[in-house]
Amino acid sequence: GAGVSQSPSNKVTEKGKDVELRCDPISGHTALYWYRQSLGQGLEFLIYFQGNSAPDKSGLPSDRFSAERTGGSVSTLTIQRTQQEDSAVYLCASSLVAGAWFFGPGTRLTVL
Amino acid sequence: QQQVKQSPQSLIVQKGGISIINCAYENTAFDYFPWYQQFPGKGPALLIAIRPDVSEKKEGRFTISFNKSAKQFSLHIMDSQPGDSATYFCAASMSGSGNTGKLIFGQGTTLQVKP
Numbered sequence: 001g002a003g004v005s006q007s008p009s010n011k012v013t014e015k016g017k018d019v020e021l022r023c024d025p026i027s028g029h030t031a032l033y034w035y036r037q038s039l040g041q042g043l044e045f046l047i048y049f050q051g052n053s054a055p056d057k058s059g060l061p062s063d064r065f066s067a068e069r070t071g072g073s074v075s076t077l078t079i080q081r082t083q084q085e086d087s088a089v090y091l092c093a094s095s096l097v098a099g100a101w102f103f104g105p106g107t108r109l110t111v112l
Numbered sequence: 113q114q115q116v117k118q119s120p121q122s123l124i125v126q127k128g129g130i131s132i133i134n135c136a137y138e139n140t141a142f143d144y145f146p147w148y149q150q151f152p153g154k155g156p157a158l159l160i161a162i163r164p165d166v167s168e169k170k171e172g173r174f175t176i177s178f179n180k181s182a183k184q185f186s187l188h189i190m191d192s193q194p195g196d197s198a199t200y201f202c203a204a205s206m207s208g209s210g211n212t213g214k215l216i217f218g219q220g221t222t223l224q225v226k227p
Contacts, residue, residue: 033214042201043217056212091155098213099144103155
């Protein structure tokens with residue numbers, strides 16, 4: 001595609017439910033990053049993929065958060081047993097070369 | 113050590129004025145300093161970036177000034193326009209073997225340019 005796409009664009013869920021957020025990076029981009037942006041806050045790093053492996057998971061806030069990437073392309077971020085503090089915009093970015101990052105529009109997650 | 117501190121949190125500038133946003137970092141291993149622009153409902157988009165071997169980089173109305181000894185860098189928007197109204201993030205990363213290249217972001221500055 002022309003850019004990084006994310007789905008859904010908005011997700012409202014009830015506390016305790018599991019959610020899956022999807023990221024489709026730019027074709028051929030080997031690096032993929034997930035970030036979280038809370039209201040009025042900066043971007044918080046969650047996880048980095050190079051190909052299908054995740055050499056840096058240091059930003060995942062708890063074991064309720066997990067992510068995978070298949071075929072060196074699509075990535076899914078899963079949040080289990082969602083809590084209200086998980087409410088945020090989840091952003092995905094991909095890159096082929098260092099420094100040339102392209103962000104998706106994000107998924108706005110609201111946990112009621 | 114991994115933090116990037118950004119100021120001000122918000123900024124109001126008159127059309128035609130100069131907008132200045134500042135960032136400071138601690139980790140001298142950082143070697144790439146981009147600025148991102150984000151409009152409501154959109155993801156951040158790369159605006160301009162600099163590496164520490166130069167002290168200034170200019171692209172159109174946007175200039176990054178970099179002070180390696182002070183560990184500070186700033187974004188200057190000349191002749192600010194209402195269309196520049198957005199949130200601006202500075203960031204830093206380190207390259208090289210063993211590093212993921214992940215960006216460490218500042219807290220963001222909301223810029224409003226009044227017509």
